[in-house]
Amino acid sequence: MIExxxxxxxxxxxxxxxxxxxxxxxxxxxAIITIDNRIIARGHNLTETLTDVTAHAEMQAITAAxxxxxxKYLQKCTxxxxxxxCQMCAGALYWSQISKIVYGARDKERGCINLKTKLHPKTIxxxxxxxxxxxxxxxxxxxxxxxxx
Amino acid sequence: MIExxxxxxxxxxxxxxxxxxxxxxxxxxxAIITIDNRIIARGHNLTETLTDVTAHAEMQAITAAxxxxxxKYLQKCTxxxxxxxCQMCAGALYWSQISKIVYGARDKERGCINLKTKLHPKTIxxxxxxxxxxxxxxxxxxxxxxxxx
Numbered sequence: 001m002i003e004x005x006x007x008x009x010x011x012x013x014x015x016x017x018x019x020x021x022x023x024x025x026x027x028x029x030x031a032i033i034t035i036d037n038r039i040i041a042r043g044h045n046l047t048e049t050l051t052d053v054t055a056h057a058e059m060q061a062i063t064a065a066x067x068x069x070x071x072k073y074l075q076k077c078t079x080x081x082x083x084x085x086c087q088m089c090a091g092a093l094y095w096s097q098i099s100k101i102v103y104g105a106r107d108k109e110r111g112c113i114n115l116k117t118k119l120h121p122k123t124i125x126x127x128x129x130x131x132x133x134x135x136x137x138x139x140x141x142x143x144x145x146x147x148x149x
Numbered sequence: 150m151i152e153x154x155x156x157x158x159x160x161x162x163x164x165x166x167x168x169x170x171x172x173x174x175x176x177x178x179x180a181i182i183t184i185d186n187r188i189i190a191r192g193h194n195l196t197e198t199l200t201d202v203t204a205h206a207e208m209q210a211i212t213a214a215x216x217x218x219x220x221k222y223l224q225k226c227t228x229x230x231x232x233x234x235c236q237m238c239a240g241a242l243y244w245s246q247i248s249k250i251v252y253g254a255r256d257k258e259r260g261c262i263n264l265k266t267k268l269h270p271k272t273i274x275x276x277x278x279x280x281x282x283x284x285x286x287x288x289x290x291x292x293x294x295x296x297x298x
Contacts, residue, residue, distance in 0.1 A: 051221045052212050053244035054203075063201050072200045087266055088240030095202035095237065115267050117236055 005037040007080070007102050011129040014080040014104070017044040017057060018137055024049060028137045031057035031081040033065040033074065033098075040077070041065035057081060058089035062096055074098040075122070082134035084111035084127060094120050103127040104134030154186040156229070156251050160278040163229040163253070166193040166206060167286055173198060177286045180206035180230040182214040182223065182247075189226070190214035206230060207238035211245055223247040224271070231283035233260035233276060243269050252276040253283030 003009055010032060017030025021044035033041040043060030047053055058081050066072050078100040085093060085103065090112030093101060097120045106127060108114055119125060152158050159181060166179025170193035182190040192209030196202055207230050215221050227249040234242060234252065239261030242250060246269045255276060257263055268274060 047221060051219065052215050053221050054208055054211055054241050059203055062203055066201050070200065072196060072202050086240055087243060088237050091235055091237030091240050091266070092203050095235075116265065117240070118264050 007129045010034055010039070010078070010080045011082070011102065011104055013039060013042075014057075014082050015130060015133055015137070017042055018082045018134065021045045021057070022137060022141055028141050029057045029081065029083045031061040031079060033061045033077050033079050035065075035069075035077045040068045054088065056086065056089050058085055059092060062092055066096075072096070078102060080129075082130070083107055083138070084113060085117075086110050087112055087115050087117045090117035090119060093123065094118060096120075098123055101125040102129055104129055105131045105138065156278045159183055159188070159227070159229045160231070160251065160253055162188060162191075163206075163231050164279060164282055164286070166191055167231045167283065170194045170206070171286060171290055177290050178206045178230065178232045180210040180228060182210045182226050182228050184214075184218075184226045189217045203237065205235065205238050207234055208241060211241055215245075221245070227251060229278075231279070232256055232287070233262060234266075235259050236261055236264050236266045239266035239268060242272065243267060245269075247272055250274040251278055253278055254280045254287065 014030045014032045018028040022028035026045045026048050029045045031043045032039050041061045041064035043057045045057045046055040074096040077098050080102050082104040084107040163179045163181045167177040171177035175194045178194045180192045181188050190210045190213035192206045194206045195204040223245040226247050229251050231253040233256040
């Protein structure tokens with residue numbers, strides 16, 4: 001069976017990135033950016049590895065996508081990210097003028113929706129794609145971390 | 150006369166960074182980060198040079214300060230930035246748990262105050278230091294840019 005290029009297909013690729021973060025001992029969040037159903041950037045959380053709070057998955061992916069496109073605007077792109085973006089990442093996405101944001105799990109405390117971060121008027125946001133898998137991975141990370149301490 | 154290590158002294162250093170951005174054809178915003186009255190990081194806007202919307206002055210300074218300190222939290226640090234931080238930068242500052250943010254000019258449209266970006270509860274924010282010089286530099290940039298086009 002041929003897999004369709006739908007939101008679930010691309011979110012699975014973002015989840016793969018989250019799993020790479022997990023293996024590195026990072027809070028497991030992953031992101032990819034597509035244009036015309038083609039993946040042009042990947043990123044996973046690297047805040048511990050790089051000792052840098054700005055190294056979220058989305059930030060890595062935005063930088064990589066701009067690098068690929070040779071331009072700083074991501075107007076025809078879609079970001080797939082396993083966890084709802086925080087204020088910083090949503091603020092970066094605002095500047096990028098990205099077309100579409102698709103997130104997995106909600107982040108009610110630190111996510112951009114409840115904190116009302118302003119997105120670009122041209123940006124559509126939707127979520128809940130593979131949310132269970134994304135949040136399970138996060139839960140497993142925090143349980144394992146607690147048991148180690 | 151010995152110059153005192155006050156907010157004006159450090160904001161002047163941030164303004165120097167903004168002038169470097171200006172010379173590079175970048176929107177002139179500069180930032181520095183201090184700890185115990187010592188400058189540990191400098192940054193200026195590089196969004197055009199790096200073709201990257203995330204390359205704001207504050208983001209560069211946060212990354213550089215974390216690198217200098219060898220830790221990702223900036224709890225005893227102060228950021229001096231010539232323009233009120235945007236949502237992205239304020240969101241990054243939230244994660245950094247920085248002690249103090251001092252900005253120069255207000256940004257009523259895209260700044261974190263009117264957009265109500267959440268800061269860390271331990272962070273104090275104040276502004277207006279050398280605001281006239283910071284906004285004059287920005288105005289000059291946009292006038293020159295308009296005349297070139």
